[in-house]
Structure formats: structure tokens, C-alpha cells
Amino acid sequence: MRAGRAGAGRDGDNRYEDRRAGDGEEDDGAAEADQGGARGEPMSWALVAGGSGTIGRAVVDRLAVAGYDVVVHGFRRDTEAAANLARQRGRRAVVVRGHLGGPEAARRVATNALTLVADQERAGGPEPSIDAVVVSSGSGVMRDLADLTERHWRWTLDVTALPLVGLLTALRPRAAVALSSPGASRVVAHYGALGAAKAALEATARYLAVELAPETRVNVVSAGLVDSASARRLPTYEALRADALRATPLGRLVRPEDVANAVAWLLSEDAAMVTGATLVVDGGQGLHW
């Protein structure tokens, strides 16, 4: 399943260095902090579920900097723009679309992703594989619990908590990261179903970290408020934003790039002994009582 990694890595490292040499000042610190090619790690394909989203796009870009070719998943929105970010970094990128709700739908997306990877690799070469998986997809009904129907609950749990299982059992990557939020352990207005689903996601990640070890490391990034389409759907978004700015010791909102850097680190060999962990990226907001 993973036989293609080493070859793809060498090629990838060279292409990345070439691009850097011609790019002058425009690269940010992420390039210097590259966890992948520069250390000679085997790199190949990453799947970013929810790659069309605000955080997903930043993850696609960051993983391309780290040397991955990227399968970019999207559901309803334009996904080519995110794929182009990886191409501009000199990496290959393909787009897979599909609803990610429940393990079966996730397995279908995983199978389609592998087929796309196989199309990109030379015929007769090593078996295609996806080395890293990031689950940045998500959706849910934002209402008080008393106002939720059974259908709302099922949708929120299916789309938020369950795709990780289908993707990881189908792909058996070397490492995976799922995106969670402080609502998994604290109360955020109108966020009850999503909070419960994120708590289930975090617990699922811990179980998978044990059940899929030692081949697959599974971790979670719990991010503070990031300005995005899904965050703005919260009825209390403006108040949450003001609270976050006031209560964050590091003095600003979390940016998509902050999340992407944490994801890249967890996927890298620098995090080789980190599994089943939830890494909080919130500028310290959660430290307050």
C-alpha cells in the first residue's frame, strides 16, 4: 500500500527546491519550517477532506510546501482553486468530490481518491497509496438542543464524527489529523450538536490511534475561532469573535495558516511518537477560567 512513498519523495524534494530558488521573497516561514522534503522524509500523496474550505485550503497549501502531492476533496464549492494552490507550489493536485457522511460514503470518496492517484502514477509502478489524511470537512445544524430534530442530529454526527473511520480504514495512511473545536469540551451557544459530534470525533480519533497502530498515527487539532464560512453561520459569530479577541493572550484570532502549520507538524516525522493527541491551537484562549 505504501510502496510508492520513497520515490515520490526524492522527486518532490527537488521540485520544491527548484521552485524556492526562483521565487524570491514571497515564501513565508512555513517554507523554512518545512517538515518534509528538507529532512529527506518519504513524501507522497495527502488527501485533504474539506480542502475547498477556509482551513482546508490553507492545509492544502502547507502540505504542498511540505512536499506532498495532494488529493483535494470538496463537496459543493469550487475546489480547483485549492488544487491550484498546490500546483503553484510545484506539486501535483487532483480533485475528488463527494458527500462525506458516515463511514460508507467516506470509503467511496477514499476509493475514488485512490483511483485518481493511480491515474497519476506510472502504469506498472508501485501500488498507489495515500500517505497522509486530513479531515477538515464538516457541517452541522447550529441550534439549541431543544430545537433539533432527529434528522439534524443524524446529519451532524454523520458528517462530523464518522468520516474519519471510513477514510482511515480504507486508506490506512501513515498519519492522519482531524479538525475539532473547543465546543467539544466547553459550551458554545447554539453549538450543542456540533460540540457533541466533535467530542465523538476526538474520542474516535483516540480509539483509531490504538486500533490502527503502529502503522497509522491519528491526531486531532482543536482550533480556536477562525474566520470562515462555517464559523459565520453561528448566530453569535460577532460576539464570539469579540470574546475571542478579548480573551486570547496571544492577541489575535487563529488564522487558517496557524492550523495548517500544526497539521503539517503532526503529519511529519517530527511527531513520530505523537498519536491519539488533541493539540490545541487557540492562542491561549482556553486557558482562562
Ligand SMILES: NC(=O)c1ccc[n+]([C@@H]2O[C@H](COP(=O)([O-])OP(=O)(O)OC[C@H]3O[C@@H](n4cnc5c(N)ncnc54)[C@H](OP(=O)(O)O)[C@@H]3O)[C@@H](O)[C@H]2O)c1
Ligand atoms: N472556523 C473555525 O472557527 C473552526 C474552529 C475549529 C475547528 N473548525 C473545524 O475545521 C474544519 C474546517 O472548517 P472551516 O472553518 O474551514 O469551514 P468551511 O470553510 O465551511 O469548510 C468546510 C468544509 O467541509 C466541506 N463539507 C461540508 N459539508 C460536507 C459534506 N456533507 N460532505 C463533505 N464535505 C462537506 C465543505 O465542502 P464545500 O465547501 O465544497 O461544500 C468544506 O470543504 C471543520 O471541521 C470545522 O468544524 C473550524
